[in-house]
Amino acid sequence: MSSVITADRVPAITRGLLSLAVAALLATPLAAGAGSTTVPRVKQDPPSTPPAANFPDKTGQWANFPAAPPSQTGPFFAALGANGRTCATCHAPNDAWTATPGALQKRFAATNGADAIFLGLDGTNCPTLPTATVSQHQAASSLLLTSGLIRVELTPPASADFTVASVSNPYGCGSTTAVSVYRRILATTNLSFLSTVMWDGRETAAGSTVYADLIRQATDAVKNHAAATQSELAADASGITASVGFELGQYTAQQVDTAAGSLTAPAPGGLVAATGGAANLAQQPFTAGENNASLTPTVFTVFKPWESIAVTASSPAAVRAQASIGRGESLFNSMPFTITNVAGLNDVPGPNGASRKTLVGTCGTCHNSSNAGSHSSVLLVDEGQAHRAVAGLPSITLVSNTTKATVTVTDPGAALATGKFADIGKFKVPTLRGLAARAPYFHDGSARSLDDVVSFYNTRFNLNLSATQHADLVAFLSAL
Ligand code: HEC
Numbered sequence: 001m002s003s004v005i006t007a008d009r010v011p012a013i014t015r016g017l018l019s020l021a022v023a024a025l026l027a028t029p030l031a032a033g034a035g036s037t038t039v040p041r042v043k044q045d046p047p048s049t050p051p052a053a054n055f056p057d058k059t060g061q062w063a064n065f066p067a068a069p070p071s072q073t074g075p076f077f078a079a080l081g082a083n084g085r086t087c088a089t090c091h092a093p094n095d096a097w098t099a100t101p102g103a104l105q106k107r108f109a110a111t112n113g114a115d116a117i118f119l120g121l122d123g124t125n126c127p128t129l130p131t132a133t134v135s136q137h138q139a140a141s142s143l144l145l146t147s148g149l150i151r152v153e154l155t156p157p158a159s160a161d162f163t164v165a166s167v168s169n170p171y172g173c174g175s176t177t178a179v180s181v182y183r184r185i186l187a188t189t190n191l192s193f194l195s196t197v198m199w200d201g202r203e204t205a206a207g208s209t210v211y212a213d214l215i216r217q218a219t220d221a222v223k224n225h226a227a228a229t230q231s232e233l234a235a236d237a238s239g240i241t242a243s244v245g246f247e248l249g250q251y252t253a254q255q256v257d258t259a260a261g262s263l264t265a266p267a268p269g270g271l272v273a274a275t276g277g278a279a280n281l282a283q284q285p286f287t288a289g290e291n292n293a294s295l296t297p298t299v300f301t302v303f304k305p306w307e308s309i310a311v312t313a314s315s316p317a318a319v320r321a322q323a324s325i326g327r328g329e330s331l332f333n334s335m336p337f338t339i340t341n342v343a344g345l346n347d348v349p350g351p352n353g354a355s356r357k358t359l360v361g362t363c364g365t366c367h368n369s370s371n372a373g374s375h376s377s378v379l380l381v382d383e384g385q386a387h388r389a390v391a392g393l394p395s396i397t398l399v400s401n402t403t404k405a406t407v408t409v410t411d412p413g414a415a416l417a418t419g420k421f422a423d424i425g426k427f428k429v430p431t432l433r434g435l436a437a438r439a440p441y442f443h444d445g446s447a448r449s450l451d452d453v454v455s456f457y458n459t460r461f462n463l464n465l466s467a468t469q470h471a472d473l474v475a476f477l478s479a480l
């Protein structure tokens with residue numbers, strides 16, 4: 001696997017020390033941020049309750065490690081600008097550090113849309129839409145309410161080798177210079193497995209560490225989501241460091257599966273315990289570039305003891321569910337398929353300059369960081385998601401300045417950040433833990449369920465999955 005830019009891990013803070021460091025940071029009052037404001041601070045929306053226990057989701061329960069963050073008074077939970085937003089407004093701790101449609105609909109209903117996430121700035125489909133009445137505001141927030149999508153406005157660099165020829169945006173945000181795209185809120189958890197920051201990698205800088213990328217990302221988040229001024233930003237610098245320290249200390253994973261039972265305790269019948277759940281994940285090492293040497297690495301061993309369970313029709317239901325998760329893990333690790341037409345992968349020569357136009361790989365070719373599933377070095381690839389028409393999303397046509405070739409997508413992805421026509425439709429490889437808590441999937445929420453995700457891959461890479469294999473992969477992904 002080629003790494004476009006080398007990325008290092010978070011600097012020398014070890015996991016054990018990190019929680020202490022975080023506690024220390026949280027104990028430090030956000031002096032400058034609280035005291036030196038010239039802009040009046042609007043009361044932030046009530047922070048949601050911390051993940052103190054297991055939280056229900058579609059297939060069981062997810063949990064966080066540490067189980068209960070020490071307090072909600074740290075900078076991650078403090079108003080970052082004048083509009084009442086905090087990092088937790090969008091990265092809600094009891095919503096798996098993101099915001100999902102079901103919870104968003106409740107938040108809208110409980111506040112008649114006054115919750116700060118629904119601000120016209122980026123919480124509606126376009127700031128020019130009318131929001132005077134509750135029903136207008138609800139209609140204007142449709143993409144957030146139904147798919148958890150935030151409007152992200154990005155201007156391609158002046159040096160771009162393409163021109164945005166036209167934008168068909170159903171909501172009036174049709175600028176071809178400040179281009180509106182709609183993206184899922186990436187979860188601010190399990191960040192110690194990151195190599196590429198943001199869906200399009202735009203906060204990943206050449207030669208920079210992920211830690212430095214996250215500091216820059218948080219600074220930009222204040223500016224963009226909270227409309228803060230530069231002087232406020234300078235005043236909040238210590239808060240930004242503390243927010244990044246805080247988010248790097250969070251781990252989120254599925255803890256209990258309704259059918260298979262505990263994902264961490266010994267299985268019925270004396271079987272060895274699986275090593276799922278958030279506390280085990282917090283112990284998982286990560287090394288930048290790990291598993292890159294193999295196109296078919298064994299990435300997941302979380303359910304290793306369940307991979308070899310032999311079941312019969314008379315096996316207890318929980319054991320059959322464990323076996324299904326185990327078979328799903330094996331499929332993920334070792335089911336070979338041909339990967340073609342993935343820009344960012346198939347068009348990059350392999351070792352010794354060998355062509356990789358067709359590659360036999362596995363799910364782990366891209367999702368290769370051990371027991372986490374992100375890519376262990378910077379990787380942005382185009383699997384084709386943005387090339388499909390998706391109801392409610394814009395249609396954006398770009399023309400190459402050199403070849404005059406045109407491409408129409410719902411989101412140009414990395415191209416808006418790099419200015420390269422060749423990067424159209426490229427997105428990062430997301431981490432695969434805590435998935436069940438955060439539907440819908442892909443950068444645009446176009447896969448409503450993990451079932452949809454598996455169907456996408458089945459078609460995209462001609463997997464020819466049997467019904468059992470399809471169900472096994474879904475069971476495995478749901479248990480992560
Ligand atoms: C208005 C909602 C909103 C607010 C407020 C917000 N974010 Fe985000 N955040 C997003 C969205 C949307 C993305 C993904 C955007 C993209 O990739 O283009 C994101 C991405 C991120 C990522 C990247 C994670 C990854 O896997 O690459 C981090 C880290 C992050 N946010 C931290 C923060 C911090 C820290 C704050 C407070 C300073 C904050 N966010 C405030 C919506 C928000």
Ligand code: HEC
Pocket residue numbers: 332339342345361362363364365366367381382383385386427428429430431432435440441442443444453457473477
């Ligand atoms: C060619 C690289 C590649 C391969 C191979 C690959 N993925 Fe992905 N995967 C990605 C990228 C890139 C995304 C994000 C795409 C987007 O959001 O548009 C993604 C997204 C996902 C998501 C959604 C995560 C989220 O938070 O939204 C899941 C689940 C997933 N992949 C599972 C799998 C499984 C299962 C396989 C094997 C059948 C697989 N992937 C094979 C690159 C890959």
